[in-house]
Amino acid sequence: MTSADAADEPDDPTRTDERPTRKQPFSQAFKDFIPQGWAPYSEVPPDPLPATAFTQPRRDAISAQFAGDRLVIPAGNLKVRSNDTDYRYRPHSAFAHLSGLGTDREPGAVLVLEPTDEGHDATLYFKPRSPRTDPEFYADARYGEMWVGQRDSLAEMEALTGLACAPISQLPDALAKNAGATRVLIVADADAELTASLTGQRTALGVGAEAAADQQLTVALSELRLVKDDFEVEQLRTACDVTADGFESVVAALPEAVRRGRGERWVEGVFGLHARHAGNAIGYDTIAAAGDHANTLHWIRNDGDLAPGDLLLLDAGVELDSLYTADITRTLPVTGRFTDAQRTVYDAVLAAQEAGMAAARPGAKFSDVHAAAIRVIAEHLHAWGVLPVGVDESLDPETGGHHRRWMVHGTSHHLGIDVHDCEQAREQNYRHGELRPGMVITVEPGLYFKSTDLLVPPELRGIGVRIEDDIVITENGCENLSARLPRSAEAVEAWMAGILDRGPAG
Numbered sequence: 011m012t013s014a015d016a017a018d019e020p021d022d023p024t025r026t027d028e029r030p031t032r033k034q035p036f037s038q039a040f041k042d043f044i045p046q047g048w049a050p051y052s053e054v055p056p057d058p059l060p061a062t063a064f065t066q067p068r069r070d071a072i073s074a075q076f077a078g079d080r081l082v083i084p085a086g087n088l089k090v091r092s093n094d095t096d097y098r099y100r101p102h103s104a105f106a107h108l109s110g111l112g113t114d115r116e117p118g119a120v121l122v123l124e125p126t127d128e129g130h131d132a133t134l135y136f137k138p139r140s141p142r143t144d145p146e147f148y149a150d151a152r153y154g155e156m157w158v159g160q161r162d163s164l165a166e167m168e169a170l171t172g173l174a175c176a177p178i179s180q181l182p183d184a185l186a187k188n189a190g191a192t193r194v195l196i197v198a199d200a201d202a203e204l205t206a207s208l209t210g211q212r213t214a215l216g217v218g219a220e221a222a223a224d225q226q227l228t229v230a231l232s233e234l235r236l237v238k239d240d241f242e243v244e245q246l247r248t249a250c251d252v253t254a255d256g257f258e259s260v261v262a263a264l265p266e267a268v269r270r271g272r273g274e275r276w277v278e279g280v281f282g283l284h285a286r287h288a289g290n291a292i293g294y295d296t297i298a299a300a301g302d303h304a305n306t307l308h309w310i311r312n313d314g315d316l317a318p319g320d321l322l323l324l325d326a327g328v329e330l331d332s333l334y335t336a337d338i339t340r341t342l343p344v345t346g347r348f349t350d351a352q353r354t355v356y357d358a359v360l361a362a363q364e365a366g367m368a369a370a371r372p373g374a375k376f377s378d379v380h381a382a383a384i385r386v387i388a389e390h391l392h393a394w395g396v397l398p399v400g401v402d403e404s405l406d407p408e409t410g411g412h413h414r415r416w417m418v419h420g421t422s423h424h425l426g427i428d429v430h431d432c433e434q435a436r437e438q439n440y441r442h443g444e445l446r447p448g449m450v451i452t453v454e455p456g457l458y459f460k461s462t463d464l465l466v467p468p469e470l471r472g473i474g475v476r477i478e479d480d481i482v483i484t485e486n487g488c489e490n491l492s493a494r495l496p497r498s499a500e501a502v503e504a505w506m507a508g509i510l511d512r513g514p515a516g
């Protein structure tokens with residue numbers, strides 16, 4: 011299907027690509043006929059979104075940091091994949107956090123916090139649905155009801171979000187009104203036109219200062235998500251829970267994945283089906299890495315076989331409709347039993363993860379979790395005679411680092427709407443920051459022995475293991491949100507046996 015008569019399509023200022031002209035024009039008879047005979051839109055307002063009760067305090071918190079400044083937070087636009095086909099839409103995470111909008115909402119929208127004497131007034135500017143008399147209804151493949159379904163009216167969006175709403179066409183005038191400084195969230199992949207339209211009306215800041223002001227807002231919005239509210243923790247708990255279901259589906263499908271060949275792809279597909287069914291999507295590209303592929307940290311090609319006797323490293327997460335995602339890794343023996351060599355590596359990674367989790371408590375530094383885990387990794391490498399220097403020498407950040415050959419990544423990152431959440435936060439609040447109750451982080455040590463690594467004993471070559479769980483910092487320590495999935499080698503074997511004995515899922 012391609013979209014209809016170009017001449018009839020409403021102007022879309024966000025669209026700069028050449029439009030195809032191979033379209034059949036609409037007759038006047040069709041144009042007269044098409045608006046008639048439709049049931050009226052419902053006048054019953056929709057229920058508020060689940061997040062709506064939580065968004066005002068988030069907006070208040072950012073308002074308090076930028077008294078007197080206008081804050082402009084774009085959702086981001088649809089993005090062309092090719093010709094008239096767009097990528098699936100996902101709003102910017104800061105926009106989703108402040109508006110409560112999730113799956114598919116709302117392309118081209120802009121949230122504006124207008125300064126007042128008391129704080130800020132929030133208005134959501136977006137493209138409300140047009141009446142059926144408008145050619146958009148039938149001729150606009152990007153926004154029209156016949157193409158993408160019924161969109162929200164202003165009143166419906168107000169009911170969903172609890173925000174005052176206005177048509178996006180009113181945004182230029184609103185921005186032209188004099189405010190103090192205007193700060194605009196930097197949306198990394200926003201098109202130039204959108205950015206120009208949002209930033210062109212500034213008054214109080216000089217050009218150099220504008221970039222710095224935008225950067226401050228962008229950092230603040232990222233740091234605003236460092237500590238999750240109750241809604242966010244519950245969403246992450248649910249995301250972990252449905253991700254665990256997805257891992258179970260994968261285990262049930264392992265015999266079929268082995269039998270078919272290209273089993274990594276089969277695993278990716280089974281998890282993807284589950285993710286799309288239980289939530290919005292996968293929260294990031296699934297890593298389904300068998301055998302030596304597990305030693306490629308971001309193995310998302312997933313085109314290898316699953317051989318009996320291999321380990322499968324599965325790093326996957328379901329993203330819910332609220333856009334919160336899990337990020338879980340289990341390393342599983344394809345046929346359900348670890349070999350001695352695999353178990354040796356697995357137990358070392360598990361011990362590192364236990365040490366990391368034990369260090370995760372309020373008042374500790376974020377980096378303490380990594381320090382605890384990586385020490386255990388280095389100790390095992392040393393005990394196996396692999397580390398060419400002593401443990402402390404290797405752990406010296408200035409002069410050592412040898413152990414990093416076998417675990418080059420960090421142990422933790424913040425988790426939330428983005429799988430790598432809060433990435434714009436400042437170092438002092440992230441890596442050097444203190445852990446606080448409500449923070450959600452991963453704990454994900456690994457050991458990666460490439461088949462080509464001549465410095466490790468031959469029996470360990472080709473083995474890669476990562477164990478990754480998602481934890482929330484509590485008042486006393488931490489809670490493992492992904493604890494439903496077993497971690498010890500024995501528990502993994504028992505869990506897999508229970509699923510495999512039941513046979514393929516129906």
Ligand code: GLY
Pocket residue numbers: 294325326337423429454478
């Ligand atoms: N799945 C990406 C990560 O673990 O950080």
Ligand code: MN
Pocket residue numbers: 337423452454478
């Ligand atoms: Mn992770």
Ligand code: MN
Pocket residue numbers: 325326337338339478
């Ligand atoms: Mn992961």
